[in-house]
Each structure stands twice: as structure tokens, then as C-alpha cells.
Amino acid sequence: MLDEALLFKWMAAFDHQIQTDKAYLSGLDAEIGDGDHGDNMARGMSAVMHTFKTPDQSVAEQLKAIAFALISKVGGAAGPLYGSAFLRMSKAATDTQQLDQLIQIGADAIADRGGANFGDKTMLDVWAYVPAMLEHHTLSSAGLAQLAANTKPMQAKKGRASYLGERSVGHLDPGAVSSQELFQALLLAQADLKTSPNPAMKNGTDL
Amino acid sequence: MKKIINAVADIVPEMVSGLVKSYPQLVEQIPNTQAIGRRDAAFKAGHQVGLVSGGGSGHEPLHLGYVGAGMLSAAIAGQINTSPTPDQIYAAIRYADHGAGVLLIVKNYAGDVMNFAMAQELAEYDDIQVKAITVDDDVAFDATDTQGRRGVAGTILVEKICGAAAEAGATLDELAALGQAVIDHTKTIGIALTAATVPGVDHPGFELQADEMEYGVGIHNERGYATEKMAPSATIAAHLVDKILGNFDLQATDEFAVVVNGLGATPLMEQYVFANDVLADLAKRDIKVTFTKVGNLVTAIDMHGVSLTLCQLQDNWHTLLNAPAATIAW
Numbered sequence: 001m002l003d004e005a006l007l008f009k010w011m012a013a014f015d016h017q018i019q020t021d022k023a024y025l026s027g028l029d030a031e032i033g034d035g036d037h038g039d040n041m042a043r044g045m046s047a048v049m050h051t052f053k054t055p056d057q058s059v060a061e062q063l064k065a066i067a068f069a070l071i072s073k074v075g076g077a078a079g080p081l082y083g084s085a086f087l088r089m090s091k092a093a094t095d096t097q098q099l100d101q102l103i104q105i106g107a108d109a110i111a112d113r114g115g116a117n118f119g120d121k122t123m124l125d126v127w128a129y130v131p132a133m134l135e136h137h138t139l140s141s142a143g144l145a146q147l148a149a150n151t152k153p154m155q156a157k158k159g160r161a162s163y164l165g166e167r168s169v170g171h172l173d174p175g176a177v178s179s180q181e182l183f184q185a186l187l188l189a190q191a192d193l194k195t196s197p198n199p200a201m202k203n204g205t206d207l
Numbered sequence: 208m209k210k211i212i213n214a215v216a217d218i219v220p221e222m223v224s225g226l227v228k229s230y231p232q233l234v235e236q237i238p239n240t241q242a243i244g245r246r247d248a249a250f251k252a253g254h255q256v257g258l259v260s261g262g263g264s265g266h267e268p269l270h271l272g273y274v275g276a277g278m279l280s281a282a283i284a285g286q287i288n289t290s291p292t293p294d295q296i297y298a299a300i301r302y303a304d305h306g307a308g309v310l311l312i313v314k315n316y317a318g319d320v321m322n323f324a325m326a327q328e329l330a331e332y333d334d335i336q337v338k339a340i341t342v343d344d345d346v347a348f349d350a351t352d353t354q355g356r357r358g359v360a361g362t363i364l365v366e367k368i369c370g371a372a373a374e375a376g377a378t379l380d381e382l383a384a385l386g387q388a389v390i391d392h393t394k395t396i397g398i399a400l401t402a403a404t405v406p407g408v409d410h411p412g413f414e415l416q417a418d419e420m421e422y423g424v425g426i427h428n429e430r431g432y433a434t435e436k437m438a439p440s441a442t443i444a445a446h447l448v449d450k451i452l453g454n455f456d457l458q459a460t461d462e463f464a465v466v467v468n469g470l471g472a473t474p475l476m477e478q479y480v481f482a483n484d485v486l487a488d489l490a491k492r493d494i495k496v497t498f499t500k501v502g503n504l505v506t507a508i509d510m511h512g513v514s515l516t517l518c519q520l521q522d523n524w525h526t527l528l529n530a531p532a533a534t535i536a537w
Contacts, residue, residue, distance in 0.1 A: 114321065
């Protein structure tokens with residue numbers, strides 16, 4: 001269940017991870033792209049955290065605000081990809097708040113927007129596998145790390161790295177790594193809510 | 208690396224501000240954006256189809272320098288080498304729409320294509336008619352297994368030919384078809400002696416030895432298809448002409464436009480030496496050239512290198528290329 005409390009803790013944990021790893025992510029991007037993924041994501045997540053200052057937003061409204069923050073502040077390819085995912089999740093959140101379904105909708109939005117296939121060395125190589133892991137309660141930190149690591153031997157078929165051809169092999173995809181961090185943040189937020197449910201939330205433990 | 212800047216984060220807004228203040232008779236800044244629009248009375252009062260382009264910064268004078276009568280209606284500057292965001296593009300579309308719709312001229316990069324597509328969707332919610340064409344003139348690489356061919360210096364020919372046609376009253380559908388035809392008949396390859404140094408990064412994007420050059424570079428420091436020993440201008444010209452012509456279906460009646468483009472740190476002296484070799488090589492092959500343009504037109508920050516663009520002219524394109532344009536850079 002994605003409720004307001006989980007969404008806040010999830011984004012706060014992701015923001016913390018992105019700000020910490022800003023230079024690492026940009027460094028990964030410098031190997032096969034243009035070297036700004038960490039900086040762009042950090043700018044975007046600062047804007048995302050700002051959206052939580054608007055009080056009493058539903059999950060759908062909050063997801064939409066997150067989407068627009070990412071779309072308008074991240075730029076490049078990551079902005080529209082992450083932004084499209086959260087925008088479509090926002091539309092769906094009025095019907096379902098089940099996490100596996102929402103993430104699947106987000107993954108579909110990324111595939112539609114970017115036109116990538118599995119194995120093209122993109123963030124989709126992480127997103128595509130997360131819904132089933134959530135559904136079967138097998139999402140783990142190690143599993144996420146493995147998904148990101150899987151992009152290392154892949155040859156890029158989309159984005160700027162694709163022009164490197166075989167030279168893109170042997171490098172992690174920066175978008176896959178930031179996506180790994182997004183879902184690691186979700187795990188952290190879920191664990192955090194179990195141990196210290198938000199007192200303001202009556203059903204803070206119904207995860 | 209020394210740069211004439213204040214702070215890296217301020218480069219794009221300060222550049223846009225400086226450009227608009229320098230040429231207030233031609234352009235104005237669209238409020239709350241890093242986009243500019245043409246401000247001549249004929250455009251403001253007219254009903255022509257709007258032409259909007261944009262992309263990451265660092266390629267000046269592309270695209271801001273091509274805003275004005277006879278070319279673009281508006282252009283958006285993104286962060287350095289980073290696509291502008293949909294909200295900014297959307298603002299430029301709204302500025303450019305005078306009821307006849309807006310044509311988006313997008314260079315083929317993943318970020319640009321996605322951000323412009325999202326802006327197009329936003330504008331369509333407002334019932335603004337929008338069409339987009341994607342420029343992919345760089346024939347250094349095959350289109351298979353990549354994002355597709357990149358949009359580089361040939362973009363200015365699309366902007367000029369469509370701009371002149373829009374000024375003459377072409378419809379949105381006609382302009383989209385015309386622009387696509389220009390793209391289909393325009394091919395470019397670039398070479399570099401030194402990669403660009405992106406502000407905030409204190410070294411060139413890739414290393415070349417003192418006696419080396421790179422064939423097939425992109426305008427964002429993308430490496431090319433071959434690193435070779437430095438060669439005379441005539442040898443480079445012959446190689447590029449050969450490779451580019453191989454991508455055309457040549458006809459005896461062909462007439463070509465030639466663009467020799469400096470990539471940012473190439474003295475005009477070298478560009479004209481190279482243009483001289485290109486034109487001599489084309490003459491030797493009995494290829495008729497009826498339009499030539501030389502200069503720093505689509506740059507890659509401070510890359511030392513050139514690109515060569517050939518456009519197989521059709522219909523009235525030659526007239527459209529020579530039509531008047533009141534822009535900063537055409």
C-alpha cells in the first residue's frame with residue numbers, strides 16, 4: 001500500500017541517497033554519457049522534497065507534484081523518464097494504491113516514453129523486474145544491486161551511450177543505478193515505517 | 208581550464224540575458240524561461256505557423272541565434288548539453304502559436320525527443336496544433352543499434368528553409384513535410400583535433416595525442432568512428448566528401464548546398480582553407496554547388512574541429528535558403 005506516510009519516507013530516503021551519491025552517479029555517467037546524471041537528479045530531488053510542503057495532498061496529488069518537479073528540474077532524458085513514471089502512477093493512484101501495480105504502471109510509462117526494450121542498458125532493466133519482486137515479497141537490497149549490476153555487460157541501445165557501441169560494455173548504466181537507489185529507498189522507508197509508524201497515521205503498519 | 212564566466216550554474220541564464228540585451232531589436236526573453244522569441248511587428252501581428260527549436264546549450268549560435276524574421280519564432284536554451292524541460296518548451300510553443308499551429312524542430316537525442324514530446328502533449332491539451340520533426344543528419348554512424356543518427360549542423364538548413372516557407376505562408380502540414388524532406392536530403396560528418404572542455408570539468412572530454420585527430424565526432428564530445436594521424440586539410444576534405452556522398456542517391460541534375468561549420472575553437476582561416484578543399488573536391492567530381500555557408504554555426508563549446516554538411520537541393524529550396532532572414536547569426 002502506498003499511502004501518504006510511506007510516500008514521504010520513500011522520497012526522503014531517495015533524496016538522501018541521491019544527494020550522498022551525486023558525484024558517484026555523475027561519475028558513472030561521465031564514463032558513457034555526459035556526466036551530469038547525479039547533479040540533475042540531485043536538483044530534481046531537492047525540488048521533489050519541496051513539494052511535500054504543500055499540506056493535505058492525496059497520494060495521487062503528491063505523485064503528480066513529484067512528477068512535475070522531476071520533469072521541470074531534472075532535464076535531459078532522466079527527467080521525462082522518471083517524470084512520466086510518476087505522472088502515470090499519479091493517474092492510477094486514484095484507482096489503486098497497491099505498490100506492485102503502481103510500479104508496473106510506472107515501468108510501462110518509462111518503456112512508452114523512452115522506447116527501450118529489456119536489455120538495452122537503461123533504467124528499465126531495473127524497473128521492469130521490481131513489480132514481480134514486490135508482488136512475491138522478494139524485493140531485497142541484494143536483488144536490486146544485482147539488477148543494476150546486470151547492466152554492466154550490456155551494450156547500450158538507447159540514449160547517448162548507444163553511440164559508444166561495444167565501448168559501452170563494462171560500465172554500469174547510471175539510470176539503472178539511480179533506479180536501484182529509488183527502490184532501495186522504498187525498502188528503507190517500509191522498514192522504517194514498521195519500526196516507527198507515523199503516529200499521525202492510524203494505519204501506519206498496514207504495509 | 209580558463210573560461211570567461213562567473214559561475215558554472217549561471218552560464219545559461221547570463222548568456223540568454225546577454226544575448227537578449229545585445230539584440231533587443233530582434234528578440235525578447237519569454238518571461239520566466241530561458242527561451243527567447245522574435246519580436247518584430249510582422250510576427251506579432253501575423254498568423255504564420257510558429258517554428259520552435261531548442262536544445263542543450265553549448266552549440267551557439269544554435270538555436271537562439273537563428274530566432275528572427277525568416278527563421279525560428281522561438282528557441283529554448285537548456286542546461287549545457289542537456290535538453291530543455293517540457294515546461295520551458297511549452298512556454299515557447301504558446302509564444303509561437305498565432306492560431307496556425309507550431310512546428311517543433313528537434314535534434315535526435317533521447318532527452319530532446321522526450322522533452323519536446325511531453326511539451327507537445329501539454330500544448331495539445333490546450334488545443335494548439337503541434338507537429339514535430341526530428342533532425343538526424345549525422346551519417347558518421349549507422350542508425351542500427353543506437354538511438355539513431357544524431358542531429359547536428361544540418362539543423363540550420365532545416366530551420367532556414369522551413370523558416371522562409373513559413374514566412375511565405377506555408378501551412379503546418381506543408382512545413383512538417385518540407386522539413387522532413389530537407390532532413391532526408393541533408394548529411395553531415397564532423398572531425399575534431401581537440402575535444403571540448405565542458406565548463407566545470409577541467410579537462411577535454413576525450414584525449415587525442417598532438418598528432419592525432421578523430422573522425423565522426425558528435426557535438427557533445429561523443430567520440431567518432433576512427434582516431435587517425437593528423438592529415439592535411441585536402442585529405443580530410445576528400446575523406447568526408449567521399450563518405451557523405453556515399454549516403455546520397457546521386458543524380459546528374461543534382462545541385463548541392465554546402466555548409467562548412469566550425470565547432471567552436473577553429474579559426475575561420477582554417478575553415479576557409481577546408482572550404483576551399485571541399486569545393487575543389489566536389490568540382491573534381493562534377494558536383495554542382497549552388498549555395499555555400501562557412502562559419503561557427505553549430506558549435507561544441509570549444510572543440511577544435513569542423514563539420515561538413517551536404518544538402519541535395521530540391522524544388523525551390525535554393526530560393527528559400529537565399530530568402531532574407533533577420534536573425535543574430537544566419
